[in-house]
Ligand SMILES: Nc1nc2c(ncn2[C@@H]2O[C@H](COP(=O)(O)OP(=O)(O)OP(=O)(O)O)[C@@H](O)[C@H]2O)c(=O)[nH]1
Protein backbone atom coordinates (compact mmCIF):
# COMPACT_ATOMS: atom_id res chain seq x y z
CA UNK A 1 0.00 0.00 0.00
CA UNK A 2 1.70 3.19 -1.05
CA UNK A 3 0.80 6.48 0.50
CA UNK A 4 -0.29 8.06 -2.74
CA UNK A 5 -2.12 5.09 -4.18
CA UNK A 6 -5.62 6.49 -4.20
CA UNK A 7 -5.76 10.00 -2.84
CA UNK A 8 -7.32 12.29 -3.99
CA UNK A 9 -8.76 9.99 -6.66
CA UNK A 10 -12.00 8.20 -5.81
CA UNK A 11 -11.36 5.11 -3.74
CA UNK A 12 -10.76 2.00 -5.70
CA UNK A 13 -13.41 -0.61 -5.10
CA UNK A 14 -10.83 -3.15 -6.06
CA UNK A 15 -8.70 -2.34 -3.01
CA UNK A 16 -8.65 -5.51 -0.93
CA UNK A 17 -9.93 -3.62 2.11
CA UNK A 18 -12.66 -1.71 0.25
CA UNK A 19 -15.29 -4.30 1.23
CA UNK A 20 -14.38 -3.48 4.84
CA UNK A 21 -14.85 0.26 4.38
CA UNK A 22 -11.39 1.43 3.31
CA UNK A 23 -11.56 4.60 1.26
CA UNK A 24 -9.38 7.43 -0.07
CA UNK A 25 -9.62 9.40 3.17
CA UNK A 26 -8.43 6.48 5.29
CA UNK A 27 -5.66 5.98 2.77
CA UNK A 28 -4.55 9.59 3.25
CA UNK A 29 -4.69 9.38 7.05
CA UNK A 30 -2.70 6.17 6.93
CA UNK A 31 0.11 7.57 4.76
CA UNK A 32 2.60 8.17 7.60
CA UNK A 33 2.11 4.61 8.88
CA UNK A 34 2.47 3.19 5.39
CA UNK A 35 5.76 5.09 5.20
CA UNK A 36 6.87 3.18 8.32
CA UNK A 37 6.05 -0.10 6.60
CA UNK A 38 2.95 -0.78 8.69
CA UNK A 39 -0.19 -2.40 7.32
CA UNK A 40 -3.70 -1.02 7.60
CA UNK A 41 -6.42 -3.25 8.99
CA UNK A 42 -9.83 -3.11 10.55
CA UNK A 43 -10.47 -4.48 13.99
CA UNK A 44 -13.16 -7.15 13.92
CA UNK A 45 -12.98 -8.37 17.49
CA UNK A 46 -11.16 -7.56 20.70
CA UNK A 47 -10.55 -9.94 23.58
CA UNK A 48 -8.14 -9.91 26.48
CA UNK A 49 -5.41 -7.73 25.07
CA UNK A 50 -5.51 -9.22 21.61
CA UNK A 51 -7.60 -8.46 18.59
CA UNK A 52 -8.51 -9.84 15.19
CA UNK A 53 -7.54 -7.40 12.48
CA UNK A 54 -8.71 -7.77 8.90
CA UNK A 55 -5.80 -6.83 6.63
CA UNK A 56 -5.30 -7.07 2.88
CA UNK A 57 -3.51 -10.35 3.52
CA UNK A 58 -6.28 -11.82 5.65
CA UNK A 59 -7.25 -11.69 9.31
CA UNK A 60 -4.36 -11.52 11.74
CA UNK A 61 -4.13 -11.67 15.54
CA UNK A 62 -2.40 -8.68 17.07
CA UNK A 63 -1.45 -7.63 20.56
CA UNK A 64 -2.87 -4.28 21.69
CA UNK A 65 -0.22 -3.62 24.34
CA UNK A 66 1.13 -0.49 22.66
CA UNK A 67 -2.23 1.16 22.27
CA UNK A 68 -3.65 0.73 25.77
CA UNK A 69 -4.74 4.20 26.79
CA UNK A 70 -5.60 5.78 30.13
CA UNK A 71 -8.89 6.88 28.67
CA UNK A 72 -11.27 3.91 28.38
CA UNK A 73 -12.92 5.64 25.45
CA UNK A 74 -9.77 5.14 23.42
CA UNK A 75 -9.56 1.39 23.93
CA UNK A 76 -9.37 -0.54 20.68
CA UNK A 77 -12.82 -1.63 19.60
CA UNK A 78 -14.63 -3.30 16.76
CA UNK A 79 -14.64 -1.07 13.71
CA UNK A 80 -11.39 0.75 14.49
CA UNK A 81 -8.82 1.13 11.74
CA UNK A 82 -5.38 0.17 12.95
CA UNK A 83 -1.77 0.17 11.85
CA UNK A 84 -0.28 -3.28 12.46
CA UNK A 85 3.12 -4.84 12.03
CA UNK A 86 3.81 -6.36 8.66
CA UNK A 87 4.28 -10.07 8.19
CA UNK A 88 7.35 -11.52 9.81
CA UNK A 89 6.77 -9.95 13.21
CA UNK A 90 5.72 -12.50 15.80
CA UNK A 91 3.61 -11.63 17.65
CA UNK A 92 2.18 -8.76 15.71
CA UNK A 93 1.29 -5.56 17.46
CA UNK A 94 -1.24 -2.83 16.86
CA UNK A 95 1.05 0.20 16.59
CA UNK A 96 -1.56 2.91 16.22
CA UNK A 97 -5.25 3.55 15.82
CA UNK A 98 -6.54 5.95 13.21
CA UNK A 99 -8.74 8.73 14.57
CA UNK A 100 -12.36 7.60 14.67
CA UNK A 101 -14.96 9.21 12.48
CA UNK A 102 -17.78 8.08 14.72
CA UNK A 103 -18.16 6.05 17.89
CA UNK A 104 -21.01 4.37 19.69
CA UNK A 105 -20.58 4.65 23.40
CA UNK A 106 -22.73 3.61 26.30
CA UNK A 107 -22.32 3.88 30.01
CA UNK A 108 -21.34 0.50 31.33
CA UNK A 109 -23.32 0.22 34.53
CA UNK A 110 -25.31 2.28 36.95
CA UNK A 111 -22.51 2.43 39.53
CA UNK A 112 -19.56 3.27 37.36
CA UNK A 113 -19.73 5.99 34.80
CA UNK A 114 -17.00 4.80 32.52
CA UNK A 115 -18.00 4.72 28.91
CA UNK A 116 -17.73 1.61 26.81
CA UNK A 117 -17.18 2.00 23.10
CA UNK A 118 -19.39 -0.50 21.34
CA UNK A 119 -18.40 0.19 17.75
CA UNK A 120 -16.25 2.67 15.88
CA UNK A 121 -16.51 4.24 12.44
CA UNK A 122 -20.14 3.36 11.85
CA UNK A 123 -21.79 5.34 9.04
CA UNK A 124 -25.33 4.00 9.26
CA UNK A 125 -27.07 3.22 12.53
CA UNK A 126 -29.99 0.93 11.85
CA UNK A 127 -32.24 1.27 14.85
CA UNK A 128 -34.32 -1.88 15.07
CA UNK A 129 -37.62 -1.65 16.87
CA UNK A 130 -39.91 -4.68 16.63
CA UNK A 131 -43.57 -4.57 15.67
CA UNK A 132 -44.15 -7.74 17.67
CA UNK A 133 -44.99 -5.49 20.61
CA UNK A 134 -46.33 -1.98 20.98
CA UNK A 135 -43.74 0.39 19.52
CA UNK A 136 -41.79 1.83 22.41
CA UNK A 137 -41.45 5.48 21.40
CA UNK A 138 -39.25 6.28 24.37
CA UNK A 139 -36.89 3.59 23.18
CA UNK A 140 -36.96 5.06 19.69
CA UNK A 141 -36.03 8.49 21.03
CA UNK A 142 -33.24 7.07 23.12
CA UNK A 143 -31.78 5.17 20.18
CA UNK A 144 -32.08 8.18 17.88
CA UNK A 145 -30.27 10.40 20.41
CA UNK A 146 -27.56 7.81 20.80
CA UNK A 147 -27.15 7.51 17.03
CA UNK A 148 -26.88 11.26 16.43
CA UNK A 149 -24.42 11.51 19.28
CA UNK A 150 -22.22 8.83 17.76
CA UNK A 151 -21.96 10.72 14.51
CA UNK A 152 -23.61 7.94 12.50
CA UNK A 153 -26.72 8.56 10.42
CA UNK A 154 -29.75 6.92 12.02
CA UNK A 155 -32.28 4.89 10.08
CA UNK A 156 -35.30 3.58 11.94
CA UNK A 157 -36.35 0.08 10.99
CA UNK A 158 -39.61 -1.34 12.23
CA UNK A 159 -38.81 -5.05 12.22
CA UNK A 160 -41.15 -8.05 11.94
CA UNK A 161 -43.51 -6.06 9.71
CA UNK A 162 -45.14 -9.36 8.70
CA UNK A 163 -46.84 -9.35 12.10
CA UNK A 164 -48.90 -6.32 11.03
CA UNK A 165 -50.58 -7.52 7.85
CA UNK A 166 -52.97 -4.59 7.68
CA UNK A 167 -51.35 -1.89 5.52
CA UNK A 168 -53.25 1.00 7.08
CA UNK A 169 -52.31 -0.17 10.57
CA UNK A 170 -48.68 -0.45 9.50
CA UNK A 171 -48.85 3.07 8.10
CA UNK A 172 -50.11 4.42 11.41
CA UNK A 173 -47.40 2.67 13.37
CA UNK A 174 -44.77 4.04 11.01
CA UNK A 175 -46.23 7.52 11.40
CA UNK A 176 -46.13 7.30 15.21
CA UNK A 177 -42.54 6.12 15.07
CA UNK A 178 -41.62 8.91 12.64
CA UNK A 179 -43.07 11.42 15.11
CA UNK A 180 -40.50 10.24 17.66
CA UNK A 181 -37.67 10.44 15.13
CA UNK A 182 -37.82 13.72 13.20
CA UNK A 183 -35.48 13.82 10.23
CA UNK A 184 -34.93 10.07 10.37
CA UNK A 185 -36.03 7.75 7.59
CA UNK A 186 -38.43 5.04 8.74
CA UNK A 187 -38.67 1.67 6.99
CA UNK A 188 -40.91 -1.29 7.78
CA UNK A 189 -39.01 -4.49 7.16
CA UNK A 190 -39.70 -8.18 7.53
CA UNK A 191 -36.78 -10.55 7.45
CA UNK A 192 -39.33 -13.33 7.35
CA UNK A 193 -41.19 -12.27 4.19
CA UNK A 194 -38.33 -10.24 2.74
CA UNK A 195 -40.48 -7.13 2.59
CA UNK A 196 -38.38 -3.96 2.75
CA UNK A 197 -35.04 -5.78 2.84
CA UNK A 198 -33.96 -4.51 -0.59
CA UNK A 199 -35.00 -0.97 0.28
CA UNK A 200 -32.96 -1.21 3.47
CA UNK A 201 -29.93 -2.60 1.63
CA UNK A 202 -30.17 0.29 -0.80
CA UNK A 203 -30.39 2.85 2.00
CA UNK A 204 -27.17 1.47 3.46
CA UNK A 205 -25.01 1.93 0.40
CA UNK A 206 -24.26 5.60 0.99
CA UNK A 207 -20.65 6.61 1.46
CA UNK A 208 -17.68 6.01 -0.76
CA UNK A 209 -17.08 2.38 0.08
CA UNK A 210 -20.68 1.43 0.71
CA UNK A 211 -20.42 2.47 4.31
CA UNK A 212 -20.37 0.68 7.63
CA UNK A 213 -23.67 -0.30 9.20
CA UNK A 214 -24.48 -1.25 12.77
CA UNK A 215 -27.73 -2.81 13.89
CA UNK A 216 -28.85 -1.52 17.24
CA UNK A 217 -31.89 -2.25 19.30
CA UNK A 218 -33.27 -4.29 22.15
CA UNK A 219 -32.67 -7.99 22.49
CA UNK A 220 -35.12 -9.94 20.38
CA UNK A 221 -35.73 -7.04 17.99
CA UNK A 222 -34.63 -9.26 15.13
CA UNK A 223 -31.17 -7.81 14.51
CA UNK A 224 -29.44 -11.12 13.82
CA UNK A 225 -32.25 -12.28 11.58
CA UNK A 226 -32.09 -9.01 9.69
CA UNK A 227 -28.31 -9.30 9.41
CA UNK A 228 -28.79 -12.70 7.80
CA UNK A 229 -31.35 -11.29 5.39
CA UNK A 230 -28.96 -8.51 4.39
CA UNK A 231 -26.03 -10.86 4.09
CA UNK A 232 -28.02 -13.50 2.30
CA UNK A 233 -26.30 -16.15 4.41
CA UNK A 234 -26.50 -17.71 7.82
CA UNK A 235 -23.27 -16.22 9.11
CA UNK A 236 -24.74 -14.86 12.28
CA UNK A 237 -25.05 -17.00 15.30
CA UNK A 238 -28.78 -17.01 15.92
CA UNK A 239 -28.79 -19.38 18.82
CA UNK A 240 -32.00 -20.45 20.43
CA UNK A 241 -32.05 -20.20 24.19
CA UNK A 242 -35.21 -21.45 25.81
CA UNK A 243 -36.31 -19.19 28.60
CA UNK A 244 -38.65 -19.87 31.49
CA UNK A 245 -41.89 -18.68 29.95
CA UNK A 246 -41.31 -20.86 26.94
CA UNK A 247 -40.83 -18.08 24.41
CA UNK A 248 -37.87 -18.70 22.18
CA UNK A 249 -35.08 -16.23 22.81
CA UNK A 250 -32.10 -15.77 20.62
CA UNK A 251 -28.84 -14.34 21.66
CA UNK A 252 -26.11 -12.94 19.54
CA UNK A 253 -22.83 -14.44 20.61
CA UNK A 254 -20.48 -12.91 18.06
CA UNK A 255 -19.52 -9.39 17.22
CA UNK A 256 -17.99 -9.12 13.84
CA UNK A 257 -17.38 -7.31 10.64
CA UNK A 258 -19.35 -8.81 7.80
CA UNK A 259 -19.05 -7.53 4.24
CA UNK A 260 -22.44 -7.09 2.56
CA UNK A 261 -22.98 -8.55 -0.91
CA UNK A 262 -21.36 -6.38 -3.59
CA UNK A 263 -24.39 -7.00 -5.81
CA UNK A 264 -26.46 -4.96 -3.37
CA UNK A 265 -23.96 -2.10 -3.21
CA UNK A 266 -21.54 -3.50 -0.69
CA UNK A 267 -20.69 -2.00 2.65
CA UNK A 268 -19.87 -3.79 5.84
CA UNK A 269 -22.02 -4.81 8.75
CA UNK A 270 -21.00 -4.58 12.38
CA UNK A 271 -23.29 -6.72 14.46
CA UNK A 272 -23.10 -5.78 18.13
CA UNK A 273 -24.78 -7.58 20.99
CA UNK A 274 -28.19 -6.23 21.96
CA UNK A 275 -28.09 -2.82 23.52
CA UNK A 276 -30.19 -3.58 26.53
CA UNK A 277 -31.04 -0.61 28.71
CA UNK A 278 -29.07 1.56 26.40
CA UNK A 279 -27.66 4.60 28.16
CA UNK A 280 -26.82 8.01 26.89
CA UNK A 281 -23.31 9.26 26.98
CA UNK A 282 -22.56 12.91 26.58
CA UNK A 283 -25.63 13.05 24.41
CA UNK A 284 -26.14 16.80 24.57
CA UNK A 285 -25.72 17.25 20.87
CA UNK A 286 -27.53 14.12 19.84
CA UNK A 287 -30.42 14.85 22.16
CA UNK A 288 -30.90 18.24 20.53
CA UNK A 289 -31.04 16.61 17.12
CA UNK A 290 -33.37 13.88 18.30
CA UNK A 291 -35.78 16.52 19.58
CA UNK A 292 -35.10 19.08 16.89
CA UNK A 293 -38.67 20.39 16.80
CA UNK A 294 -38.61 21.10 20.54
CA UNK A 295 -35.28 22.89 20.27
CA UNK A 296 -36.69 24.96 17.42
CA UNK A 297 -39.70 25.89 19.55
CA UNK A 298 -37.49 26.71 22.55
CA UNK A 299 -35.60 29.20 20.42
CA UNK A 300 -38.85 31.15 20.19
CA UNK A 301 -39.54 31.26 23.96
CA UNK A 302 -39.52 34.78 25.39
CA UNK A 303 -36.70 33.98 27.83
CA UNK A 304 -33.45 32.53 26.61
CA UNK A 305 -33.19 30.29 29.69
CA UNK A 306 -36.85 29.25 29.64
CA UNK A 307 -37.38 25.94 31.42
CA UNK A 308 -40.77 25.57 29.73
CA UNK A 309 -42.47 25.38 33.12
CA UNK A 310 -44.41 28.43 34.20
CA UNK A 311 -42.61 31.12 32.24
CA UNK A 312 -44.75 33.53 30.24
CA UNK A 313 -44.29 33.51 26.48
CA UNK A 314 -43.15 29.88 26.40
CA UNK A 315 -43.39 28.63 22.82
CA UNK A 316 -42.93 25.00 23.86
CA UNK A 317 -45.92 25.00 26.22
CA UNK A 318 -47.95 26.94 23.67
CA UNK A 319 -47.25 24.19 21.15
CA UNK A 320 -48.37 21.53 23.63
CA UNK A 321 -51.51 23.52 24.26
CA UNK A 322 -52.45 23.90 20.61
CA UNK A 323 -51.63 20.26 19.96
CA UNK A 324 -48.67 20.73 17.60
CA UNK A 325 -46.33 19.17 20.15
CA UNK A 326 -47.32 15.96 21.91
CA UNK A 327 -47.12 15.91 25.71
CA UNK A 328 -45.44 12.52 25.62
CA UNK A 329 -42.74 13.93 23.41
CA UNK A 330 -41.98 16.78 25.80
CA UNK A 331 -41.99 14.43 28.80
CA UNK A 332 -39.59 12.12 26.99
CA UNK A 333 -37.28 15.01 26.15
CA UNK A 334 -37.22 16.06 29.79
CA UNK A 335 -36.56 12.54 31.00
CA UNK A 336 -33.60 12.04 28.68
CA UNK A 337 -32.25 15.47 29.54
CA UNK A 338 -32.39 14.67 33.27
CA UNK A 339 -30.63 11.38 32.64
CA UNK A 340 -27.98 13.17 30.69
CA UNK A 341 -27.35 15.64 33.47
CA UNK A 342 -27.00 12.78 35.98
CA UNK A 343 -24.59 10.97 33.68
CA UNK A 344 -22.55 14.11 33.18
CA UNK A 345 -22.32 14.57 36.94
CA UNK A 346 -21.10 11.01 37.36
CA UNK A 347 -18.55 11.51 34.62
CA UNK A 348 -17.26 14.65 36.29
CA UNK A 349 -16.94 12.77 39.57
CA UNK A 350 -15.00 10.01 37.85
CA UNK A 351 -12.71 12.45 36.10
CA UNK A 352 -12.02 14.25 39.38
CA UNK A 353 -11.22 10.95 41.08
CA UNK A 354 -8.86 10.03 38.25
CA UNK A 355 -7.13 13.37 38.47
CA UNK A 356 -6.64 12.91 42.22
CA UNK A 357 -5.18 9.46 41.63
CA UNK A 358 -2.82 10.81 38.99
CA UNK A 359 -1.60 13.57 41.29
CA UNK A 360 -1.03 11.03 44.08
CA UNK A 361 0.93 8.79 41.73
CA UNK A 362 3.09 11.72 40.70
CA UNK A 363 3.70 12.67 44.31
CA UNK A 364 4.63 9.10 45.20
CA UNK A 365 7.03 8.95 42.27
CA UNK A 366 8.55 12.27 43.32
CA UNK A 367 9.10 11.00 46.85
CA UNK A 368 10.60 7.80 45.54
CA UNK A 369 13.09 9.66 43.32
CA UNK A 370 13.92 12.02 46.16
CA UNK A 371 14.62 9.11 48.54
CA UNK A 372 16.83 7.42 45.96
CA UNK A 373 18.88 10.55 45.51
CA UNK A 374 19.46 10.86 49.25
CA UNK A 375 20.38 7.25 49.81
CA UNK A 376 24.09 6.58 49.41
CA UNK A 377 24.91 4.27 46.50
CA UNK A 378 24.80 0.65 47.56
CA UNK A 379 28.22 -0.97 47.68
CA UNK A 380 28.60 -4.39 46.18
N1 LIG B 1 -42.37 -12.80 12.61
C1 LIG B 1 -41.10 -12.44 12.53
N2 LIG B 1 -40.23 -12.85 13.46
C2 LIG B 1 -38.95 -12.46 13.37
C3 LIG B 1 -38.50 -11.63 12.30
N3 LIG B 1 -37.20 -11.40 12.48
C4 LIG B 1 -36.84 -12.05 13.59
N4 LIG B 1 -37.89 -12.70 14.13
C5 LIG B 1 -37.87 -13.55 15.35
O1 LIG B 1 -37.57 -12.76 16.50
C6 LIG B 1 -36.75 -13.48 17.42
C7 LIG B 1 -35.51 -12.67 17.76
O2 LIG B 1 -34.72 -12.55 16.59
P1 LIG B 1 -33.16 -12.23 16.64
O3 LIG B 1 -32.76 -11.94 15.25
O4 LIG B 1 -32.41 -13.29 17.34
O5 LIG B 1 -33.13 -10.93 17.55
P2 LIG B 1 -31.87 -10.05 18.01
O6 LIG B 1 -32.29 -8.65 17.95
O7 LIG B 1 -30.68 -10.43 17.21
O8 LIG B 1 -31.69 -10.49 19.51
P3 LIG B 1 -30.35 -10.43 20.41
O9 LIG B 1 -29.34 -11.26 19.72
O10 LIG B 1 -30.78 -10.98 21.73
O11 LIG B 1 -29.97 -9.00 20.49
C8 LIG B 1 -36.44 -14.81 16.75
O12 LIG B 1 -37.32 -15.78 17.28
C9 LIG B 1 -36.74 -14.56 15.28
O13 LIG B 1 -37.15 -15.72 14.61
C10 LIG B 1 -39.46 -11.23 11.32
O14 LIG B 1 -39.18 -10.50 10.35
N5 LIG B 1 -40.74 -11.65 11.48
Ligand SMILES: [Zn+2]
Nearest residue numbers: 301306308314
Ligand atom coordinates in the same frame (compact mmCIF):
# COMPACT_ATOMS: atom_id res chain seq x y z
ZN1 LIG C 1 -40.22 27.80 27.01
